[in-house]
Amino acid sequence: FALNLHAQRPASTNYDESKVPEYTLPAVLTTSSGKKVRSAKVWEKSRRPEVLGLFAENIYGQMPLKYDRITYSIINEDRNSMNGKAHLKEVLIEVFNRNKSVKINLTLFIPNQKTGPAPVFLLINNRPKENTDPSRTVKSEFWPAEVLIEGGYAIAAFQVNDLAPDNKETFMNGALQLYPEQLNAENGMRAIGAWAWGASRVMDYFETDPQLDKKRVAVTGHSRGGKASLWAAANDQRFALCISNCSGNTGAALARRQFGERVKVINTVFPHWFNTNYKKYNDNEDQLPVDQHMLISLIAPRPVYATNASEDLWADPRGTFLSLKHAEEVYELYGLKSALPEVQPELNTPIIESPLAYHNREGKHDLTVYDWKQFIRFADSHYWGKKN
Ligand code: GTR
Numbered sequence: 001f002a003l004n005l006h007a008q009r010p011a012s013t014n015y016d017e018s019k020v021p022e023y024t025l026p027a028v029l030t031t032s033s034g035k036k037v038r039s040a041k042v043w044e045k046s047r048r049p050e051v052l053g054l055f056a057e058n059i060y061g062q063m064p065l066k067y068d069r070i071t072y073s074i075i076n077e078d079r080n081s082m083n084g085k086a087h088l089k090e091v092l093i094e095v096f097n098r099n100k101s102v103k104i105n106l107t108l109f110i111p112n113q114k115t116g117p118a119p120v121f122l123l124i125n126n127r128p129k130e131n132t133d134p135s136r137t138v139k140s141e142f143w144p145a146e147v148l149i150e151g152g153y154a155i156a157a158f159q160v161n162d163l164a165p166d167n168k169e170t171f172m173n174g175a176l177q178l179y180p181e182q183l184n185a186e187n188g189m190r191a192i193g194a195w196a197w198g199a200s201r202v203m204d205y206f207e208t209d210p211q212l213d214k215k216r217v218a219v220t221g222h223s224r225g226g227k228a229s230l231w232a233a234a235n236d237q238r239f240a241l242c243i244s245n246c247s248g249n250t251g252a253a254l255a256r257r258q259f260g261e262r263v264k265v266i267n268t269v270f271p272h273w274f275n276t277n278y279k280k281y282n283d284n285e286d287q288l289p290v291d292q293h294m295l296i297s298l299i300a301p302r303p304v305y306a307t308n309a310s311e312d313l314w315a316d317p318r319g320t321f322l323s324l325k326h327a328e329e330v331y332e333l334y335g336l337k338s339a340l341p342e343v344q345p346e347l348n349t350p351i352i353e354s355p356l357a358y359h360n361r362e363g364k365h366d367l368t369v370y371d372w373k374q375f376i377r378f379a380d381s382h383y384w385g386k387k388n
Contacts, residue, residue: 079112085150102162111154158202164176215240226246240302247320
């Protein structure tokens, strides 16, 4: 997989800061009719829906909201997992629409030491299922469930293939079965949209579980999963926090910088991730009516944490930091002051006590225990004002 992945990176990829072209970002606070947005009220009433619509139309596709029925069954449960520290629930979520259904397998650990409902981290898992092993025979840094339980958090995950197999030939064999009209639409939902849709169906389940604090659910993802976590939080305001790890192009990084991965490459290698309209922007980023700072802005006033790894220039760490910076003006409409510095922080220096949070970890493109420990600090500080 890794070898293959690097073979798909063109020799023309730019990693040189001095070769980043000059660019002008679309103004997040100016409506399409040229009106300047000066209040949270006007943002929410007119500009926010417009921006959300532009992302759906040009990139991620529509987000279907209706379905006929949803059922939840606990298929396995252990009140004494992790040596009594956690309550394991394996939940089968089945969503029905027009005589078709999709099954989402959720793994969930809830801390036993907690009085009252527990806040939750939900990972949109784009790695093999073993990374979220319910039996804990396999322990992975990618989803270090014990660390989260120790920190007082419930931890949940579902695998993206349940919603849309990550494959250009078979991605439609999942949530898209419920919405076949999406497939023929140029602005229709595709794989990343389906994964985000799945996160919302998991949220539907969380709302029914009295052991969980549904006002404190963080949606998290790594890389392609991190693109989906941003899109999920933009659409579904029930997510209290959004964390996007190494999400790069069409995730948290600015497209117009044309640094590392570009729109044409992502659309060529992963044609099933985004809608058909997005292909118009191949080698044509400047024509996009949005850039990724506007996706982050859609999540305001809820906190967003975007992270990178130093060796992962493909995901443009600097472009991710700048994207957060350009979202600041939307948070300011809510009276929220970001603590991000003017220039990209040093490696391993998380800026956490801020509605727009950032770190660039030393090392490779991955999700590690270091990252998760920062996510816990981020949630602690936003939920309980706990200082680090
Ligand atoms: C790469 C892709 C990136 C990122 C990554 C991943 O091949 O170019 O956009 O999503 O995969 O998901 O690990």
